[in-house]
Amino acid sequence: MSQRLSEQEIQRRESLNAMRQLGIEPFPAAQYHVDTLASSLKQNFQEGKQVCLAGRIMIKRIQGKASFCTLKDSSGTFQLYINRDILCPDEDKTMYNVVFKKLLDFGDFIGIKGETFTTQVGEPSVKVTELTVLGKSVKPLPVVKEDEDGKIHDAFTDPELRYRMRYVDLVVNDHVKDTFIKRSKIISAMRKYLTDKGYLEVETPILQTIPGGAAARPFITHHNALDTPLYLRIANELYLKRLIVGGFDGVFEFAKDFRNEGMDRTHNPEFTQMEMYVSYKDYNWMMDFTESMLEYICMEVHGTTDVMIGENKVSFKAPFPRVPMIKAILDHTGIDIADMDEKGLREVCDQLGVEHEPSMGKGKLIDEIFGEKCEGNYIQPTFITDYPIEMSPLCKVHRDNPELTERFELMVNGKELANAYSELNDPIDQRARFEEQAALLERGDTEAMFIDQDFLRALEYGMPPTSGMGIGIDRLTMFLTNNSSIQEVLFFPQMRPEKVEVLPTPADFVNIGVPSEWAEHIMEAGYHDVNAFKSAKATAIHQQLNGYRKKNKLDIPAVQLADVESWLA
Numbered sequence: 001m002s003q004r005l006s007e008q009e010i011q012r013r014e015s016l017n018a019m020r021q022l023g024i025e026p027f028p029a030a031q032y033h034v035d036t037l038a039s040s041l042k043q044n045f046q047e048g049k050q051v052c053l054a055g056r057i058m059i060k061r062i063q064g065k066a067s068f069c070t071l072k073d074s075s076g077t078f079q080l081y082i083n084r085d086i087l088c089p090d091e092d093k094t095m096y097n098v099v100f101k102k103l104l105d106f107g108d109f110i111g112i113k114g115e116t117f118t119t120q121v122g123e124p125s126v127k128v129t130e131l132t133v134l135g136k137s138v139k140p141l142p143v144v145k146e147d148e149d150g151k152i153h154d155a156f157t158d159p160e161l162r163y164r165m166r167y168v169d170l171v172v173n174d175h176v177k178d179t180f181i182k183r184s185k186i187i188s189a190m191r192k193y194l195t196d197k198g199y200l201e202v203e204t205p206i207l208q209t210i211p212g213g214a215a216a217r218p219f220i221t222h223h224n225a226l227d228t229p230l231y232l233r234i235a236n237e238l239y240l241k242r243l244i245v246g247g248f249d250g251v252f253e254f255a256k257d258f259r260n261e262g263m264d265r266t267h268n269p270e271f272t273q274m275e276m277y278v279s280y281k282d283y284n285w286m287m288d289f290t291e292s293m294l295e296y297i298c299m300e301v302h303g304t305t306d307v308m309i310g311e312n313k314v315s316f317k318a319p320f321p322r323v324p325m326i327k328a329i330l331d332h333t334g335i336d337i338a339d340m341d342e343k344g345l346r347e348v349c350d351q352l353g354v355e356h357e358p359s360m361g362k363g364k365l366i367d368e369i370f371g372e373k374c375e376g377n378y379i380q381p382t383f384i385t386d387y388p389i390e391m392s393p394l395c396k397v398h399r400d401n402p403e404l405t406e407r408f409e410l411m412v413n414g415k416e417l418a419n420a421y422s423e424l425n426d427p428i429d430q431r432a433r434f435e436e437q438a439a440l441l442e443r444g445d446t447e448a449m450f451i452d453q454d455f456l457r458a459l460e461y462g463m464p465p466t467s468g469m470g471i472g473i474d475r476l477t478m479f480l481t482n483n484s485s486i487q488e489v490l491f492f493p494q495m496r497p498e499k500v501e502v503l504p505t506p507a508d509f510v511n512i513g514v515p516s517e518w519a520e521h522i523m524e525a526g527y528h529d530v531n532a533f534k535s536a537k538a539t540a541i542h543q544q545l546n547g548y549r550k551k552n553k554l555d556i557p558a559v560q561l562a563d564v565e566s567w568l569a
Contacts, residue, residue, distance in 0.1 A: 067081075
């Protein structure tokens with residue numbers, strides 16, 4: 001597909017070709033042996049040290065036969081001092097006068113060798129003795145400038161561009177890279193905490209014949225060889241429980257899950273969560289475990305349990321408060337829903353102005369009431385416990401109240417962060433719950449669960465008392481990096497397909513009579529549309545093409561005005 005090039009892009013391609021004419025390969029294949037990073041060089045700076053760095057050119061300040069340049073690598077930036085006679089001690093000064101000064105651009109990759117020293121103004125620098133071109137940037141990066149007062153100009157801030165071109169975002173916005181470094185630390189700390197407790201990290205299928213483990217609408221695909229529909233998993237719960245049946249005492253998985261639902265600042269159709277299951281435990285134990293794990297992660301990532309989330313100072317210092325769901329609804333609405341049927345709950349929804357659909361059962365109605373009227377009030381980490389049985393088809397009935405289940409959700413800053421149960425291990429009860437979900441599915445509830453016959457068979461072989469918990473990695477990262485949008489903590493969030501401009505090809509110009517040797521140069525000369533070309537004046541085209549031929553020293557005959565007139569005819 002043809003692409004329209006800007007003037008800068010054309011100039012950079014010309015520089016690339018000029019390098020090759022000088023015998024310099026702009027995209028070399030050989031390994032470049034880097035021995036230090038910018039950050040470590042700054043932190044442990046010593047004068048007179050021989051070093052080798054590589055990275056992008058971010059700033060060039062040409063000062064005659066001596067110049068300064070800022071090099072940016074994966075760790076930060078460092079200043080380079082490039083002197084013509086030091087870089088080119090022999091008579092040939094091409095590497096400085098032509099390559100560095102004229103052909104290298106902002107964003108190009110170079111490797112340098114040199115000696116560390118301190119400039120007269122006290123800036124740690126490297127006096128470059130050798131320069132190697134490692135990669136030419138043929139598309140210019142955005143130029144973000146900071147003035148003497150610290151104000152940023154021409155910042156790359158458009159979310160549409162930042163998320164679509166994350167590779168550019170990472171280069172020009174340093175705080176973005178810091179967010180993803182913290183995300184990696186969060187996952188590493190969680191993984192270490194779990195493995196140190198003796199639990200086994202496992203992998204389970206992403207393509208599933210039955211989407212189970214959560215109430216959500218799945219993505220559907222098709223396996224051609226088996227000629228059967230498959231679903232991208234909405235959760236990995238049922239497979240992890242199968243492993244508990246199989247004899248593992250504790251398993252966990254960092255899972256990519258997929259839910260075919262709406263997108264907003266806190267939801268992406270593809271997301272990451274960690275799910276774990278531990279035998280012989282209950283949800284009370286899991287609350288203790290969860291708050292201790294989160295306290296540990298905060299300390300590993302921030303060195304403190306206090307973090308800012310928006311304007312709220314939130315403490316992850318254990319223990320966290322524990323509030324039953326029915327009490328939470330009573331506290332925030334003044335209404336006791338403990339013994340209400342579906343009709344009564346609909347009346348409560350109407351009274352409170354909570355939207356509801358005919359397909360919703362008791363569980364969904366209660367969930368809507370809590371979500372609309374209660375959830376946002378819990379800023380500090382709080383366990384909401386003891387959910388009504390209709391809301392939790394995979395959860396064990398509460399030992400003291402058969403209308404409730406042994407379940408908790410952890411609320412932080414008004415949002416759910418984790419969800420956990422004392423797991424249902426009675427296969428007869430589980431089958432009845434699945435059948436209730438199937439009835440909701442028939443009523444039109446697209447998020448109700450399917451009946452998983454194989455999982456029921458696994459339970460019939462016996463599963464020990466077990467507690468399970470899932471925690472959203474994306475949302476935890478949002479909290480611990482103080483980002484209000486999930487798109488900020490995903491390298492490549494889901495977006496609508498980009499509209500790409502379809503440009504003509506040389507063949508399109510050949511079709512209207514332009515000779516093939518000229519057709520390939522037409523667009524580079526400035527004509528990006530066949531119709532626009534045909535509507536232009538013949539004299540203007542004649543002058544422009546011959547000017548382009550002369551400037552680029554094309555080895556083809558000059559265009560005659562009569563020729564152009566024949567093309568346009």
